[in-house]
Amino acid sequence: MLTASYHKYILNFKQASGTSRGVLKTKETWFIVLKRSGKKGIGECGLFRGLSVDDVPNYEEKLKWVCKNINLGxxxxxxxxxxxxxxxxxxxTAFKSLESENKFELFPSEFTKSKASIDINGLIWMGSESFMKQQVKDKISDGFKCIKMKIGAIDFQKEINLIKSIRQEFSAKDIELRVDANGAFKKEEALEKLKLLSDFDLHSIEQPIKQGQTEAMAKLCETTPLPIALDEELIGVFSVTKKQELLQTINPQYIILKPSLVGGFKGSDKWIKTAENNNIGWWITSALESNIGLNAIAQYTFTKQSNLPQGLGTGALFTNNFDSPLQVKNGTLQYNNNLKWKFNL
Incomplete structure (x- = not known):
């Protein structure tokens, strides 16, 4: 007999983390635990308040319904x-966990055997100019070859000055630089800002304007001097037909996949296939899940064999995350089997 339960958990940031949508101090998440014949499976429902399409009042009711009807399969x-x-x-994730020999090894690979790693970008949070600059220096000294900066919350000229100072010290050969505006630019000013940013040999910019402005985003992707990656734009686009329409209309240079926000691995697979059919690049990032969700995303990501740095370095952000074999070292995410899982659910 298969049974299911769900559990709410609040992750606490080590330090308040700034984005253009505001400052994050905590992150709510939920877990589904399956039990059958003495075996246990666990999966994380990475709800992201204010961003997830399923940030709705009846979210917990839906979890209750799932657990009650778990034997439907x-x-x-x-x-x-x-x-x-x-x-x-x-x-x-919970079903994969239940069916695996080791409930945390969902996609067995050279990664889970500690024989291969995943290149990742270092994440630079918003804050004062000096705070952001210090983060950049720390990431470079930690061995990162690619860093991603959140922009759009402080004065744009200060952000330009910061990027300029980084490039004066570190060339594009030294460090690949991505920026993420989280939709902060107004559509009327976006192209001019992209032109200014393009002077600094950036890899790409994520979501320069708010999602849902399809015509404006399409025009921006057509005329941009800087490669654009869609992120929030993918949220809430469910059918394969709608996915195709969106990518063919906007024709971005890249898309960024967050499995918690686009329907798990199957949802991500559909986006990847659609992107590749339209010659659009992609990479995968976490959405501030705990190490349980991050573990699942990382293992899945490795099987996709992308040659771009992925956005999976978020495990150390929280004071009360779960101990796991995931380890960030020399700008890569590694699976260290000498480290053990430790959690209470």
């Missing part, structure tokens, strides 16, 4: 959860 439940991508992700 993943296929039927997933079809009923199209509008709840984070629950799709948690449920898909």
């Amino acid at each position: 993943f296929g039927i439940l997933a079809n009923e959860l199209v509008a709840f991508p984070s629950i799709q992700f948690g449920l898909e």
Whole structure:
């Protein structure tokens, strides 16, 4: 007999982390735990308040319904959860966990055997100019070859000055630089800002304007001097037809996939196939999950064999994360089997 339960958990940031949408101090997440014949499976429903399409009042009710009807099986439940991508992700992970020999080894590979690693970008949070500059120096000294800066919250000229100072010290050969505006630019001023940013040999900019402005984003992607990566734009686009329409209309240079926000691994697979069919690049990032969700995303990501740095370096952000074999070292995410899982759920 298969049984299921769900649990809420609040992750606490080590330090308040700034984005253009505000300052994050805590991150709410939920877990689904499956039990059958003495075995346990666990999955994380990485709800992101204010960003997830399933940030709705009846979210917990939907989790209750899933647990009550768990014996319908993943296929039927997933079809009923199209509008709840984070629950799709948690449920898909929980079933994979239940069915695996080791509940945390979901996609066995050279990565989970500690024989290979994943190149990742170092994340630079918003704050004062001096705070951001110090983060950059720390990431470079930690061996990162690619860093991603959140921009759009402080004065734009200060951000330009910061990027300029980084480039004066470190060339594009020394460090690949990505920026993420989280939709902070107004559409009327976006192209001019992209022109200014393009002077600094950046890899790309994520989501320069708010999602939902399809025509404006398409025009921006057509005329931009700097490669654009869609991120929030993908949220809430459920059918394969709509995915195709969006990518063919906007024709971005890249898309960024967050499995918790786009319907788990199956949802990510559909986006990847659609992107590749349209010659659009992609990479995968976490969405501030705990190490349980991050572990699942990292293992899945490794199987995709992307040659770009991924956005998976978020495990050390929280004071009360779960101990795991995941380890960031020399700008890579590694799976150190000498480290053990430790959690209470």
